[in-house]
Amino acid sequence: MSECAVEFSSVSFGYGDAPVLIDVDFSIRHHDFVGIVGPNGGGKTTLLKLLLGLIEPQAGSISVLGLPPSRARRRLGYVPQQFVYDVSFPISVLDVVLMGRLGVGNLVGSYRPADVEDARIHLEQVGLGELMHRHFSAMSGGQRQRALIARALVGHPEMLILDEPTANLDAQAETEVHSLLDQLHRTLTIIMVTHDFSFVSRSVETVLCVNRHVRRHPTTNLEEMSGELLSSIYGTQLRAVRHDQSCGGEPHGD
Amino acid sequence: MNPTVTDFIGAVGRYPFLQYALAAGLLASVACGMIGSYVAVRRITYIAGGIAHCVLGGLGAARYLSVVHGWTWLHPLHGAVVAALAAAVIIGLVTLRWRQSEDTVISALWAVGMAVGVLFIWHTPGYGENLMSYLFGNILMVSPTELWLLLALDAVVVACVLAFHRQLLAVCFDEEFARLRGVNVEVFYLLLLCLTALTVVVLVPVVGLVMVIALLSLPVALGVRLAKSLWGVMLIGGLLSAVFTTAGLGISYTADLPAGAVTIVLAGAVYLLVTAGAGIGSRLRRANRRG
Numbered sequence: 001m002s003e004c005a006v007e008f009s010s011v012s013f014g015y016g017d018a019p020v021l022i023d024v025d026f027s028i029r030h031h032d033f034v035g036i037v038g039p040n041g042g043g044k045t046t047l048l049k050l051l052l053g054l055i056e057p058q059a060g061s062i063s064v065l066g067l068p069p070s071r072a073r074r075r076l077g078y079v080p081q082q083f084v085y086d087v088s089f090p091i092s093v094l095d096v097v098l099m100g101r102l103g104v105g106n107l108v109g110s111y112r113p114a115d116v117e118d119a120r121i122h123l124e125q126v127g128l129g130e131l132m133h134r135h136f137s138a139m140s141g142g143q144r145q146r147a148l149i150a151r152a153l154v155g156h157p158e159m160l161i162l163d164e165p166t167a168n169l170d171a172q173a174e175t176e177v178h179s180l181l182d183q184l185h186r187t188l189t190i191i192m193v194t195h196d197f198s199f200v201s202r203s204v205e206t207v208l209c210v211n212r213h214v215r216r217h218p219t220t221n222l223e224e225m226s227g228e229l230l231s232s233i234y235g236t237q238l239r240a241v242r243h244d245q246s247c248g249g250e251p252h253g254d
Numbered sequence: 255m256n257p258t259v260t261d262f263i264g265a266v267g268r269y270p271f272l273q274y275a276l277a278a279g280l281l282a283s284v285a286c287g288m289i290g291s292y293v294a295v296r297r298i299t300y301i302a303g304g305i306a307h308c309v310l311g312g313l314g315a316a317r318y319l320s321v322v323h324g325w326t327w328l329h330p331l332h333g334a335v336v337a338a339l340a341a342a343v344i345i346g347l348v349t350l351r352w353r354q355s356e357d358t359v360i361s362a363l364w365a366v367g368m369a370v371g372v373l374f375i376w377h378t379p380g381y382g383e384n385l386m387s388y389l390f391g392n393i394l395m396v397s398p399t400e401l402w403l404l405l406a407l408d409a410v411v412v413a414c415v416l417a418f419h420r421q422l423l424a425v426c427f428d429e430e431f432a433r434l435r436g437v438n439v440e441v442f443y444l445l446l447l448c449l450t451a452l453t454v455v456v457l458v459p460v461v462g463l464v465m466v467i468a469l470l471s472l473p474v475a476l477g478v479r480l481a482k483s484l485w486g487v488m489l490i491g492g493l494l495s496a497v498f499t500t501a502g503l504g505i506s507y508t509a510d511l512p513a514g515a516v517t518i519v520l521a522g523a524v525y526l527l528v529t530a531g532a533g534i535g536s537r538l539r540r541a542n543r544r545g
Contacts, residue, residue: 052434054430054433054434073434073435073436074434074435074436076434078431078434080428080430080431085427085428086295086297088478089295089426089427090295090477090478090481090482090483090484090486090487091423091427091482091483091484092482092483095423095483095484096427098420099420099423099424099427099428099431099432099435100435102420102421102424102432102435102436102437103435103436103437108417108418109416109417110419110420111420134482135482151431155435
Protein backbone atom coordinates (compact mmCIF):
# COMPACT_ATOMS: atom_id res chain seq x y z
CA MET A 1 0.00 0.00 0.00
CA SER A 2 1.38 3.40 -0.93
CA GLU A 3 2.09 6.00 1.73
CA CYS A 4 -0.53 8.51 0.62
CA ALA A 5 -4.08 7.81 -0.45
CA VAL A 6 -4.01 10.77 -2.83
CA GLU A 7 -1.13 12.87 -4.08
CA PHE A 8 -1.34 15.90 -6.41
CA SER A 9 2.01 17.30 -7.63
CA SER A 10 2.04 20.65 -9.46
CA VAL A 11 -1.30 19.92 -11.12
CA SER A 12 -2.87 22.51 -13.42
CA PHE A 13 -6.09 22.29 -15.38
CA GLY A 14 -8.24 24.68 -17.42
CA TYR A 15 -11.08 24.68 -19.89
CA GLY A 16 -9.90 26.41 -23.04
CA ASP A 17 -7.90 29.48 -22.01
CA ALA A 18 -9.56 29.78 -18.61
CA PRO A 19 -7.44 28.22 -15.86
CA VAL A 20 -9.53 26.40 -13.24
CA LEU A 21 -6.80 24.95 -11.06
CA ILE A 22 -3.23 26.30 -10.92
CA ASP A 23 -0.17 24.48 -9.58
CA VAL A 24 -2.02 22.31 -7.09
CA ASP A 25 0.06 20.37 -4.56
CA PHE A 26 -1.40 18.38 -1.70
CA SER A 27 -1.55 14.91 -0.30
CA ILE A 28 -4.16 12.98 1.66
CA ARG A 29 -3.22 10.17 4.03
CA HIS A 30 -5.14 6.93 4.36
CA HIS A 31 -8.20 7.03 6.65
CA ASP A 32 -8.35 10.80 6.55
CA PHE A 33 -11.71 12.58 6.45
CA VAL A 34 -11.29 15.46 4.02
CA GLY A 35 -13.71 18.29 3.45
CA ILE A 36 -13.24 20.23 0.20
CA VAL A 37 -14.58 23.77 0.52
CA GLY A 38 -14.46 26.84 -1.68
CA PRO A 39 -16.62 29.22 -3.69
CA ASN A 40 -18.72 28.04 -6.61
CA GLY A 41 -16.64 28.00 -9.77
CA GLY A 42 -13.49 27.71 -7.65
CA GLY A 43 -12.64 24.28 -9.05
CA LYS A 44 -14.02 21.82 -6.46
CA THR A 45 -15.83 19.63 -8.95
CA THR A 46 -12.88 19.83 -11.36
CA LEU A 47 -10.63 18.61 -8.54
CA LEU A 48 -12.92 15.59 -8.02
CA LYS A 49 -13.01 14.86 -11.76
CA LEU A 50 -9.21 14.86 -11.84
CA LEU A 51 -9.18 12.59 -8.81
CA LEU A 52 -11.57 10.17 -10.54
CA GLY A 53 -9.61 10.27 -13.79
CA LEU A 54 -12.58 11.62 -15.76
CA ILE A 55 -10.31 14.41 -17.01
CA GLU A 56 -6.51 14.51 -17.39
CA PRO A 57 -4.35 17.22 -15.83
CA GLN A 58 -2.70 19.59 -18.32
CA ALA A 59 0.40 19.73 -16.16
CA GLY A 60 1.66 17.83 -13.14
CA SER A 61 0.81 14.36 -11.93
CA ILE A 62 -1.82 12.70 -9.77
CA SER A 63 -1.55 9.46 -7.89
CA VAL A 64 -4.54 7.77 -6.28
CA LEU A 65 -3.88 4.70 -4.11
CA GLY A 66 -0.44 4.64 -5.73
CA LEU A 67 -1.89 4.42 -9.26
CA PRO A 68 -2.88 6.80 -12.06
CA PRO A 69 -6.50 7.87 -11.32
CA SER A 70 -8.13 6.03 -14.23
CA ARG A 71 -6.60 2.76 -13.01
CA ALA A 72 -7.59 3.35 -9.39
CA ARG A 73 -11.22 4.09 -10.32
CA ARG A 74 -12.76 0.78 -9.46
CA ARG A 75 -11.32 0.99 -5.94
CA LEU A 76 -13.13 4.29 -5.37
CA GLY A 77 -16.75 4.80 -4.43
CA TYR A 78 -18.32 7.89 -5.97
CA VAL A 79 -21.51 9.72 -4.98
CA PRO A 80 -22.32 12.41 -7.56
CA GLN A 81 -23.56 15.93 -6.89
CA GLN A 82 -27.26 16.79 -6.93
CA PHE A 83 -27.88 13.69 -8.88
CA VAL A 84 -30.04 14.67 -11.83
CA TYR A 85 -32.17 11.66 -12.55
CA ASP A 86 -35.20 11.33 -14.74
CA VAL A 87 -38.28 11.20 -12.46
CA SER A 88 -40.04 8.77 -14.75
CA PHE A 89 -37.05 6.41 -15.03
CA PRO A 90 -38.45 2.97 -14.20
CA ILE A 91 -35.86 1.60 -11.80
CA SER A 92 -35.96 0.16 -8.29
CA VAL A 93 -33.68 1.18 -5.44
CA LEU A 94 -32.05 -2.27 -5.61
CA ASP A 95 -31.31 -1.90 -9.34
CA VAL A 96 -29.66 1.47 -8.72
CA VAL A 97 -27.46 0.02 -5.99
CA LEU A 98 -26.56 -3.01 -8.11
CA MET A 99 -24.88 -0.67 -10.61
CA GLY A 100 -22.11 -0.41 -8.05
CA ARG A 101 -21.33 -4.07 -8.86
CA LEU A 102 -20.64 -3.33 -12.52
CA GLY A 103 -17.06 -4.11 -13.41
CA VAL A 104 -17.02 -7.00 -10.93
CA GLY A 105 -17.42 -10.53 -12.32
CA ASN A 106 -18.58 -11.44 -15.83
CA LEU A 107 -19.04 -9.01 -18.69
CA VAL A 108 -22.03 -10.94 -20.02
CA GLY A 109 -25.29 -11.84 -18.30
CA SER A 110 -27.18 -10.65 -15.25
CA TYR A 111 -25.99 -9.89 -11.73
CA ARG A 112 -25.07 -12.93 -9.61
CA PRO A 113 -26.95 -13.83 -6.42
CA ALA A 114 -23.84 -12.75 -4.48
CA ASP A 115 -24.11 -9.27 -6.02
CA VAL A 116 -27.75 -9.00 -4.97
CA GLU A 117 -26.91 -10.19 -1.46
CA ASP A 118 -24.13 -7.60 -1.24
CA ALA A 119 -26.49 -4.86 -2.39
CA ARG A 120 -29.06 -5.94 0.21
CA ILE A 121 -26.45 -5.81 3.01
CA HIS A 122 -25.38 -2.31 2.04
CA LEU A 123 -28.97 -1.11 1.70
CA GLU A 124 -29.56 -2.34 5.24
CA GLN A 125 -26.40 -0.55 6.37
CA VAL A 126 -27.79 2.76 5.09
CA GLY A 127 -31.22 1.99 6.56
CA LEU A 128 -33.08 1.22 3.31
CA GLY A 129 -33.38 -2.57 3.61
CA GLU A 130 -37.18 -2.42 3.74
CA LEU A 131 -37.47 -0.14 0.71
CA MET A 132 -35.17 -1.92 -1.73
CA HIS A 133 -37.93 -2.95 -4.14
CA ARG A 134 -39.51 0.51 -4.26
CA HIS A 135 -39.36 2.80 -7.28
CA PHE A 136 -36.21 4.95 -6.98
CA SER A 137 -38.15 8.14 -7.72
CA ALA A 138 -40.65 7.35 -4.93
CA MET A 139 -37.85 7.90 -2.38
CA SER A 140 -37.34 11.15 -0.48
CA GLY A 141 -34.22 13.22 -1.21
CA GLY A 142 -32.42 11.86 1.84
CA GLN A 143 -33.33 8.26 1.03
CA ARG A 144 -32.12 8.67 -2.53
CA GLN A 145 -28.84 10.10 -1.28
CA ARG A 146 -28.38 7.15 1.06
CA ALA A 147 -29.19 4.75 -1.79
CA LEU A 148 -26.47 6.43 -3.88
CA ILE A 149 -24.04 6.04 -0.96
CA ALA A 150 -24.98 2.33 -0.82
CA ARG A 151 -24.32 2.13 -4.58
CA ALA A 152 -20.84 3.56 -3.98
CA LEU A 153 -20.19 1.16 -1.07
CA VAL A 154 -21.31 -2.00 -2.83
CA GLY A 155 -18.16 -1.99 -4.97
CA HIS A 156 -16.12 -2.31 -1.73
CA PRO A 157 -14.13 0.89 -2.22
CA GLU A 158 -11.05 1.91 -0.26
CA MET A 159 -12.03 5.54 -0.56
CA LEU A 160 -15.39 7.27 -0.70
CA ILE A 161 -15.73 10.46 -2.75
CA LEU A 162 -18.84 12.59 -2.39
CA ASP A 163 -19.81 15.78 -4.18
CA GLU A 164 -22.05 17.87 -1.89
CA PRO A 165 -23.95 14.92 -0.46
CA THR A 166 -26.32 17.08 1.60
CA ALA A 167 -27.16 19.74 -0.96
CA ASN A 168 -30.95 20.23 -1.18
CA LEU A 169 -31.68 18.00 1.83
CA ASP A 170 -33.77 19.03 4.83
CA ALA A 171 -32.17 19.19 8.28
CA GLN A 172 -33.32 15.73 9.34
CA ALA A 173 -32.05 14.02 6.17
CA GLU A 174 -28.80 15.97 6.43
CA THR A 175 -28.21 14.68 9.96
CA GLU A 176 -28.87 11.12 8.81
CA VAL A 177 -26.35 11.41 5.97
CA HIS A 178 -23.78 12.99 8.32
CA SER A 179 -24.04 10.29 10.95
CA LEU A 180 -23.77 7.66 8.21
CA LEU A 181 -20.54 9.29 7.00
CA ASP A 182 -19.18 9.45 10.57
CA GLN A 183 -19.82 5.73 10.86
CA LEU A 184 -18.25 4.93 7.45
CA HIS A 185 -15.15 6.94 8.32
CA ARG A 186 -14.13 4.22 10.79
CA THR A 187 -13.11 2.02 7.86
CA LEU A 188 -12.75 4.32 4.85
CA THR A 189 -10.88 7.35 3.59
CA ILE A 190 -13.56 9.94 2.85
CA ILE A 191 -13.24 12.96 0.58
CA MET A 192 -16.26 15.19 0.24
CA VAL A 193 -17.09 18.54 -1.28
CA THR A 194 -19.29 20.44 1.14
CA HIS A 195 -20.75 23.81 2.01
CA ASP A 196 -21.69 22.64 5.46
CA PHE A 197 -19.51 24.48 7.95
CA SER A 198 -20.90 22.85 11.12
CA PHE A 199 -20.15 19.39 9.77
CA VAL A 200 -16.67 20.42 8.68
CA SER A 201 -15.83 21.67 12.17
CA ARG A 202 -17.29 18.61 13.93
CA SER A 203 -16.31 15.57 11.85
CA VAL A 204 -13.85 16.47 9.11
CA GLU A 205 -10.14 16.10 9.95
CA THR A 206 -8.58 17.94 7.02
CA VAL A 207 -9.93 20.85 5.02
CA LEU A 208 -8.88 21.63 1.47
CA CYS A 209 -9.71 25.18 0.43
CA VAL A 210 -10.10 25.23 -3.33
CA ASN A 211 -10.22 28.47 -5.25
CA ARG A 212 -7.98 28.07 -8.30
CA HIS A 213 -5.23 27.17 -5.81
CA VAL A 214 -5.55 24.56 -3.10
CA ARG A 215 -4.62 25.05 0.54
CA ARG A 216 -4.75 22.43 3.25
CA HIS A 217 -5.83 23.03 6.84
CA PRO A 218 -6.01 20.55 9.68
CA THR A 219 -9.23 21.09 11.62
CA THR A 220 -7.46 20.81 14.99
CA ASN A 221 -6.90 24.55 15.11
CA LEU A 222 -10.10 25.43 13.34
CA GLU A 223 -10.96 28.19 15.81
CA GLU A 224 -7.99 30.28 14.70
CA MET A 225 -8.81 30.07 11.05
CA SER A 226 -12.56 29.71 11.07
CA GLY A 227 -12.97 33.23 9.73
CA GLU A 228 -10.78 32.39 6.80
CA LEU A 229 -12.53 29.05 6.32
CA LEU A 230 -15.89 30.73 6.32
CA SER A 231 -14.87 33.25 3.73
CA SER A 232 -13.39 30.42 1.70
CA ILE A 233 -16.64 28.50 1.87
CA TYR A 234 -18.69 31.48 0.88
CA GLY A 235 -16.07 32.87 -1.47
CA THR A 236 -15.54 36.54 -0.80
CA GLN A 237 -13.44 38.85 -2.92
CA LEU A 238 -10.92 39.10 -0.07
CA ARG A 239 -10.31 35.41 -0.26
CA ALA A 240 -9.66 35.48 -3.99
CA VAL A 241 -7.07 38.22 -3.54
CA ARG A 242 -5.27 36.35 -0.81
CA HIS A 243 -5.09 33.21 -2.96
CA ASP A 244 -3.28 35.12 -5.64
CA GLN A 245 -0.57 36.06 -3.16
CA SER A 246 0.13 32.69 -1.60
CA CYS A 247 -0.39 29.09 -2.50
CA GLY A 248 1.07 25.70 -1.84
CA GLY A 249 0.20 22.39 -0.26
CA GLU A 250 1.81 22.77 3.17
CA PRO A 251 -0.62 22.91 6.05
CA HIS A 252 -0.07 26.53 7.00
CA GLY A 253 -1.99 26.24 10.24
CA ASP A 254 0.86 24.31 11.93
CA MET B 255 -71.84 -6.69 -45.07
CA ASN B 256 -68.37 -6.26 -43.65
CA PRO B 257 -66.56 -9.33 -42.37
CA THR B 258 -66.54 -9.73 -38.57
CA VAL B 259 -63.88 -10.66 -36.03
CA THR B 260 -64.81 -14.35 -36.28
CA ASP B 261 -64.40 -14.12 -40.04
CA PHE B 262 -60.91 -12.69 -39.44
CA ILE B 263 -59.95 -15.55 -37.12
CA GLY B 264 -61.27 -18.02 -39.67
CA ALA B 265 -59.37 -16.29 -42.44
CA VAL B 266 -56.11 -16.46 -40.44
CA GLY B 267 -56.59 -20.24 -40.32
CA ARG B 268 -57.13 -20.38 -44.10
CA TYR B 269 -54.74 -17.86 -45.63
CA PRO B 270 -50.96 -18.15 -45.19
CA PHE B 271 -50.47 -14.43 -45.98
CA LEU B 272 -52.49 -13.54 -42.87
CA GLN B 273 -50.45 -16.01 -40.81
CA TYR B 274 -47.23 -14.42 -42.06
CA ALA B 275 -48.60 -10.97 -41.29
CA LEU B 276 -49.56 -12.03 -37.77
CA ALA B 277 -46.11 -13.56 -37.22
CA ALA B 278 -44.37 -10.43 -38.52
CA GLY B 279 -46.37 -8.29 -36.07
CA LEU B 280 -45.49 -10.55 -33.15
CA LEU B 281 -41.79 -10.71 -34.08
CA ALA B 282 -41.68 -6.93 -34.39
CA SER B 283 -43.31 -6.57 -30.97
CA VAL B 284 -40.48 -8.47 -29.25
CA ALA B 285 -37.74 -6.13 -30.52
CA CYS B 286 -40.04 -3.13 -30.21
CA GLY B 287 -40.75 -3.69 -26.49
CA MET B 288 -37.12 -4.40 -25.60
CA ILE B 289 -35.30 -1.69 -27.53
CA GLY B 290 -38.18 0.81 -27.33
CA SER B 291 -37.69 0.79 -23.54
CA TYR B 292 -34.06 1.88 -23.76
CA VAL B 293 -34.91 4.43 -26.46
CA ALA B 294 -37.60 5.91 -24.19
CA VAL B 295 -35.51 6.18 -21.02
CA ARG B 296 -32.41 7.40 -22.82
CA ARG B 297 -34.64 9.84 -24.77
CA ILE B 298 -33.25 9.08 -28.22
CA THR B 299 -36.54 8.80 -30.12
CA TYR B 300 -35.34 11.52 -32.48
CA ILE B 301 -32.26 9.45 -33.31
CA ALA B 302 -34.50 6.43 -33.96
CA GLY B 303 -36.56 8.61 -36.31
CA GLY B 304 -33.43 9.65 -38.20
CA ILE B 305 -32.30 6.05 -38.57
CA ALA B 306 -35.78 4.99 -39.75
CA HIS B 307 -35.88 7.54 -42.56
CA CYS B 308 -32.33 6.70 -43.66
CA VAL B 309 -33.55 3.16 -44.24
CA LEU B 310 -35.28 4.30 -47.45
CA GLY B 311 -31.85 4.89 -48.99
CA GLY B 312 -30.89 1.28 -48.27
CA LEU B 313 -34.22 -0.15 -49.43
CA GLY B 314 -34.06 1.83 -52.68
CA ALA B 315 -30.41 0.99 -53.37
CA ALA B 316 -30.92 -2.74 -52.78
CA ARG B 317 -34.02 -2.80 -54.99
CA TYR B 318 -32.14 -0.91 -57.71
CA LEU B 319 -29.17 -3.29 -57.61
CA SER B 320 -31.50 -6.27 -57.66
CA VAL B 321 -33.63 -5.10 -60.61
CA VAL B 322 -31.19 -3.13 -62.75
CA HIS B 323 -27.94 -5.01 -62.09
CA GLY B 324 -29.43 -8.45 -61.62
CA TRP B 325 -28.32 -8.96 -58.01
CA THR B 326 -31.45 -11.02 -57.50
CA TRP B 327 -30.21 -12.51 -54.21
CA LEU B 328 -30.29 -9.03 -52.69
CA HIS B 329 -33.50 -8.32 -50.77
CA PRO B 330 -34.53 -4.70 -50.04
CA LEU B 331 -34.42 -5.49 -46.31
CA HIS B 332 -30.71 -6.36 -46.64
CA GLY B 333 -30.15 -2.82 -47.88
CA ALA B 334 -32.28 -1.58 -45.00
CA VAL B 335 -30.07 -3.35 -42.45
CA VAL B 336 -26.90 -1.85 -43.96
CA ALA B 337 -28.35 1.68 -44.18
CA ALA B 338 -29.78 1.54 -40.66
CA LEU B 339 -26.51 0.33 -39.11
CA ALA B 340 -24.49 2.91 -41.05
CA ALA B 341 -26.82 5.69 -39.90
CA ALA B 342 -26.63 4.44 -36.29
CA VAL B 343 -22.82 4.41 -36.29
CA ILE B 344 -22.56 7.87 -37.92
CA ILE B 345 -25.09 9.42 -35.52
CA GLY B 346 -23.45 7.64 -32.59
CA LEU B 347 -19.96 8.88 -33.39
CA VAL B 348 -21.22 12.43 -33.97
CA THR B 349 -23.14 12.54 -30.68
CA LEU B 350 -20.10 11.19 -28.82
CA ARG B 351 -17.54 13.54 -30.41
CA TRP B 352 -19.34 16.71 -31.50
CA ARG B 353 -22.45 16.95 -29.37
CA GLN B 354 -23.25 20.50 -30.49
CA SER B 355 -23.86 19.44 -34.12
CA GLU B 356 -25.98 16.41 -33.16
CA ASP B 357 -29.30 17.95 -34.27
CA THR B 358 -27.95 19.08 -37.64
CA VAL B 359 -26.39 15.73 -38.44
CA ILE B 360 -29.52 13.75 -37.51
CA SER B 361 -31.73 16.06 -39.58
CA ALA B 362 -29.33 15.87 -42.52
CA LEU B 363 -29.16 12.07 -42.45
CA TRP B 364 -32.95 11.90 -42.03
CA ALA B 365 -33.56 13.88 -45.25
CA VAL B 366 -30.55 12.78 -47.31
CA GLY B 367 -31.29 9.10 -46.62
CA MET B 368 -34.82 9.58 -47.95
CA ALA B 369 -33.60 11.58 -50.95
CA VAL B 370 -31.15 8.84 -51.92
CA GLY B 371 -33.97 6.30 -51.65
CA VAL B 372 -36.27 8.37 -53.84
CA LEU B 373 -33.54 8.72 -56.50
CA PHE B 374 -32.89 4.96 -56.60
CA ILE B 375 -36.60 4.18 -56.78
CA TRP B 376 -36.97 6.74 -59.61
CA HIS B 377 -34.29 4.89 -61.57
CA THR B 378 -35.69 1.44 -60.92
CA PRO B 379 -38.11 0.47 -63.70
CA GLY B 380 -41.59 -0.70 -62.90
CA TYR B 381 -41.58 -0.79 -59.11
CA GLY B 382 -42.93 2.63 -58.14
CA GLU B 383 -45.64 1.12 -55.96
CA ASN B 384 -42.94 -0.27 -53.66
CA LEU B 385 -42.25 3.24 -52.41
CA MET B 386 -45.64 3.33 -50.71
CA SER B 387 -45.17 -0.01 -48.99
CA TYR B 388 -41.75 1.04 -47.65
CA LEU B 389 -43.09 4.32 -46.35
CA PHE B 390 -46.34 3.09 -44.84
CA GLY B 391 -45.80 -0.63 -44.39
CA ASN B 392 -47.41 -3.57 -46.09
CA ILE B 393 -47.71 -6.32 -43.54
CA LEU B 394 -49.98 -8.37 -45.85
CA MET B 395 -47.12 -8.74 -48.34
CA VAL B 396 -44.61 -10.21 -45.86
CA SER B 397 -43.01 -13.33 -47.37
CA PRO B 398 -41.52 -16.36 -45.58
CA THR B 399 -38.03 -15.14 -46.62
CA GLU B 400 -38.69 -11.84 -44.88
CA LEU B 401 -40.03 -13.64 -41.81
CA TRP B 402 -36.75 -15.55 -41.49
CA LEU B 403 -34.81 -12.30 -41.71
CA LEU B 404 -37.05 -10.68 -39.07
CA LEU B 405 -36.55 -13.74 -36.85
CA ALA B 406 -32.76 -13.49 -37.23
CA LEU B 407 -32.77 -9.76 -36.39
CA ASP B 408 -35.01 -10.45 -33.39
CA ALA B 409 -32.61 -13.14 -32.20
CA VAL B 410 -29.67 -10.73 -32.36
CA VAL B 411 -31.62 -8.08 -30.42
CA VAL B 412 -32.80 -10.49 -27.72
CA ALA B 413 -29.35 -12.05 -27.32
CA CYS B 414 -27.65 -8.65 -26.93
CA VAL B 415 -30.23 -7.44 -24.41
CA LEU B 416 -29.95 -10.62 -22.32
CA ALA B 417 -26.15 -10.42 -22.43
CA PHE B 418 -25.67 -6.70 -21.81
CA HIS B 419 -28.78 -5.39 -20.05
CA ARG B 420 -26.75 -4.34 -16.98
CA GLN B 421 -24.42 -2.15 -19.02
CA LEU B 422 -27.17 -0.75 -21.26
CA LEU B 423 -29.28 0.15 -18.22
CA ALA B 424 -26.32 1.84 -16.51
CA VAL B 425 -25.46 3.83 -19.66
CA CYS B 426 -29.09 5.02 -19.87
CA PHE B 427 -29.44 5.84 -16.17
CA ASP B 428 -26.09 7.32 -15.16
CA GLU B 429 -23.39 7.40 -17.81
CA GLU B 430 -20.70 8.93 -15.60
CA PHE B 431 -21.11 6.35 -12.86
CA ALA B 432 -21.05 3.54 -15.45
CA ARG B 433 -17.75 4.91 -16.77
CA LEU B 434 -16.30 4.99 -13.25
CA ARG B 435 -17.26 1.33 -12.82
CA GLY B 436 -15.15 0.46 -15.84
CA VAL B 437 -18.00 0.18 -18.37
CA ASN B 438 -16.94 1.24 -21.88
CA VAL B 439 -19.74 3.77 -22.20
CA GLU B 440 -19.00 4.66 -25.84
CA VAL B 441 -19.12 1.04 -27.02
CA PHE B 442 -22.40 0.31 -25.24
CA TYR B 443 -23.98 3.55 -26.49
CA LEU B 444 -23.05 2.55 -30.06
CA LEU B 445 -24.39 -0.95 -29.40
CA LEU B 446 -27.68 0.56 -28.23
CA LEU B 447 -27.94 2.63 -31.43
CA CYS B 448 -27.15 -0.40 -33.60
CA LEU B 449 -29.83 -2.44 -31.80
CA THR B 450 -32.22 0.47 -32.37
CA ALA B 451 -31.30 0.32 -36.07
CA LEU B 452 -32.08 -3.42 -36.27
CA THR B 453 -35.38 -2.87 -34.45
CA VAL B 454 -36.30 -0.14 -36.92
CA VAL B 455 -35.70 -2.60 -39.79
CA VAL B 456 -37.92 -5.21 -38.10
CA LEU B 457 -40.70 -2.61 -37.80
CA VAL B 458 -40.50 -1.31 -41.40
CA PRO B 459 -42.55 -4.11 -43.05
CA VAL B 460 -45.16 -3.82 -40.29
CA VAL B 461 -45.91 -0.08 -40.13
CA GLY B 462 -43.54 1.45 -42.68
CA LEU B 463 -40.56 3.66 -41.96
CA VAL B 464 -42.55 6.88 -41.55
CA MET B 465 -44.55 5.44 -38.64
CA VAL B 466 -41.80 3.39 -37.00
CA ILE B 467 -41.19 5.84 -34.17
CA ALA B 468 -44.84 5.75 -33.12
CA LEU B 469 -44.75 2.00 -32.56
CA LEU B 470 -41.30 2.27 -31.00
CA SER B 471 -42.38 4.90 -28.47
CA LEU B 472 -46.13 4.65 -27.69
CA PRO B 473 -46.41 1.10 -26.25
CA VAL B 474 -43.34 1.58 -24.02
CA ALA B 475 -44.55 5.04 -22.96
CA LEU B 476 -47.60 3.25 -21.55
CA GLY B 477 -45.22 0.71 -20.00
CA VAL B 478 -43.22 3.45 -18.27
CA ARG B 479 -46.43 4.64 -16.56
CA LEU B 480 -47.15 1.20 -15.14
CA ALA B 481 -43.88 -0.65 -14.51
CA LYS B 482 -41.25 -0.01 -11.87
CA SER B 483 -38.38 -1.74 -13.62
CA LEU B 484 -37.10 -1.62 -17.18
CA TRP B 485 -37.85 -5.35 -17.59
CA GLY B 486 -41.47 -4.51 -16.70
CA VAL B 487 -41.54 -1.75 -19.31
CA MET B 488 -40.17 -4.18 -21.90
CA LEU B 489 -42.83 -6.76 -21.06
CA ILE B 490 -45.74 -4.30 -21.09
CA GLY B 491 -44.38 -2.48 -24.16
CA GLY B 492 -43.92 -5.77 -26.03
CA LEU B 493 -47.38 -7.08 -25.10
CA LEU B 494 -49.07 -3.81 -26.04
CA SER B 495 -47.36 -3.61 -29.42
CA ALA B 496 -48.40 -7.22 -30.06
CA VAL B 497 -51.99 -6.22 -29.21
CA PHE B 498 -51.80 -3.11 -31.42
CA THR B 499 -50.31 -4.88 -34.46
CA THR B 500 -52.72 -7.84 -34.17
CA ALA B 501 -55.77 -5.63 -33.62
CA GLY B 502 -54.56 -3.33 -36.39
CA LEU B 503 -54.32 -6.29 -38.74
CA GLY B 504 -57.77 -7.55 -37.69
CA ILE B 505 -59.47 -4.18 -38.10
CA SER B 506 -57.74 -3.50 -41.39
CA TYR B 507 -58.85 -6.89 -42.72
CA THR B 508 -62.46 -6.54 -41.61
CA ALA B 509 -62.81 -2.86 -42.59
CA ASP B 510 -60.51 -3.01 -45.66
CA LEU B 511 -58.06 -0.34 -44.45
CA PRO B 512 -54.22 -0.15 -44.57
CA ALA B 513 -52.92 -2.17 -41.60
CA GLY B 514 -49.92 0.01 -40.68
CA ALA B 515 -51.98 3.15 -40.38
CA VAL B 516 -54.73 1.40 -38.39
CA THR B 517 -52.11 0.02 -35.98
CA ILE B 518 -50.62 3.45 -35.36
CA VAL B 519 -53.99 5.20 -34.96
CA LEU B 520 -54.97 2.51 -32.46
CA ALA B 521 -51.74 2.92 -30.47
CA GLY B 522 -52.08 6.70 -30.52
CA ALA B 523 -55.72 6.59 -29.41
CA VAL B 524 -54.99 4.24 -26.49
CA TYR B 525 -52.02 6.37 -25.42
CA LEU B 526 -54.12 9.53 -25.55
CA LEU B 527 -56.99 7.94 -23.59
CA VAL B 528 -54.68 6.56 -20.90
CA THR B 529 -52.79 9.84 -20.54
CA ALA B 530 -55.98 11.90 -20.40
CA GLY B 531 -57.57 9.38 -18.01
CA ALA B 532 -54.56 9.51 -15.69
CA GLY B 533 -54.65 13.32 -15.76
CA ILE B 534 -58.35 13.45 -14.90
CA GLY B 535 -57.85 10.76 -12.22
CA SER B 536 -55.12 12.68 -10.43
CA ARG B 537 -57.24 15.87 -10.57
CA LEU B 538 -60.21 14.08 -9.03
CA ARG B 539 -58.01 12.67 -6.27
CA ARG B 540 -56.67 16.13 -5.49
CA ALA B 541 -60.20 17.59 -5.49
CA ASN B 542 -61.37 14.82 -3.14
CA ARG B 543 -58.55 15.52 -0.73
CA ARG B 544 -59.42 19.22 -0.68
CA GLY B 545 -63.17 18.51 -0.36
